[in-house]
Amino acid sequence: MPSLRKSLKILVAAGFLLWIADGYLLMRSESPRSAPDPAAGTATTTGPGATTGPGGGARYSGVIHIHSTYSDGGGTVADIVRAGQNAGPDFLVLTDHDTMQPLFDGHQGYHDGLLLLVGEEVNTSAGHLLSLGVGRDVSQDGPLGLPALVEEISESGGVSIAAHPTGRRPWTDWTLEEMDGLEVLNGNSEWRDDGVLELVRALVFLPFMPDEVFNSLVDRPDEAIRLWMHRVQRQPVTVIGSLDAHERIKLWGERHLSFPTYERMFGLIRTYVITGTELTGDAEVDEEILLNAIHRGSCYVVLEGYEPAPGFSFELTMGPETESMGSSVEYQDGGRLHVTAPSSGPVRIRLYRDEVPLIETEGHELFVEVPGPGVYHTEVYQLRGTLLRGERQRLWIISNAIRVE
Secondary structure, three states, rough: HHHHOOOOOOOHHHHHHHHHHHHHHHHHHOOOOOOOOOOHHOOOOOOOOEEEEEOOOOEEEEEEEEEEOOOOOOOHHHHHHHHHHHHOEEEEEEEEEEEOOOHOOOOOOOOOOEEEEEEEEEEEEEEEEEHHHHHHHHOOOOOOOOOHHHHHHHHHHOOOEEOOOOOOOOOOOOOOOOOOOEEEEHHHHHHHOOOOOHHHHHHOOOOOOOOHHHHHHOOOOOOHHHHHHHHHHHOOOOEEEEOOOOOOOOOOOOOEEEEOOOHHHHHOOOEEEEOOOOOOHHHHHHHHHHHHHHOOOOOOEOOOOOOOOOOEEEEEEEEEEEOOOOOOOOHHHEEEEEEEEOOOOOEEEEEEOEEEEEEEOOOOOEEEOOOOOOOEEEEEEEEEEEEEOEEEEEEEEEOOOOEEE
């Protein structure tokens, strides 16, 4: 019997060491890559904060959906701005719950080159809705007032985005024709669908490999993409990547933990916005430029924790015209789709027609003839291997759609 107990202890110890070794190798495979040299790729710097991708147009990386002490966030606006300046995005979008007070208190604007925009996260009968660019508080008037709320945002020149549509408080009304988009990735929701062992592993390695741990918790948002595809086949719909950053985990009573930090979260998920013109340095003008681009779907979602993606492009050439994400074009024979995804490591590009994978290739570029009408989008995966698990593909980029009618 003692020898059996000893054998069991050895087996348990060996299993634990194997689990630790596998976890370490897995986390190593989640390490950030350095961005490719712009001089050797397709993205070039055009001005403060801006890059120009292969299809032209300035592009800006932004962090959307942030909470401060104006609602349930753990940091002040000054804390958030400081974190943004350290993390390096071009713009931040503050969206506290049911309040535009940060705007009224004068926080919107440029802070040493970093643009801070103020929207709000509105509580509605169907879930939480981001209201961007309206410039005032909005709310749902009564249980049947949701369509009027969305219409009010639209008529005010704003953008309405369904927040965390598959999260703890999912979005439930997909009949609203004027709603502009949805969060296809939400940083505060991503870890909640992971299993117990995945979360335990994350906690074990968090003190030593925090970037790798946060990357490991983000997976392809299958359900959110499915909801988007069903809707975008009827009408244009934008997808963005958001953080829902709070820097606050409630413990008990009034106690809370300031985690995860704004600065670390700001490096996890970003939305890159492609504009027809460079930003001007005037906050009011630049808010309109950015939100107009988001409204038309001229943007893409990047898991920035793996690698920045300023050189990504997804374009359609149909006849003499070349169109990018957010466009709707009439089908003609001979059209071609072109995807460019520069990276410092191997990637896999997958092109979708409606919800169905059409073609995929390993490499940084893809050309394919348009087979017919449909809604096309592309996803890019980084190829990362481990000794015990072999090659793994990890989601890196989700494009917005090009509609061919």
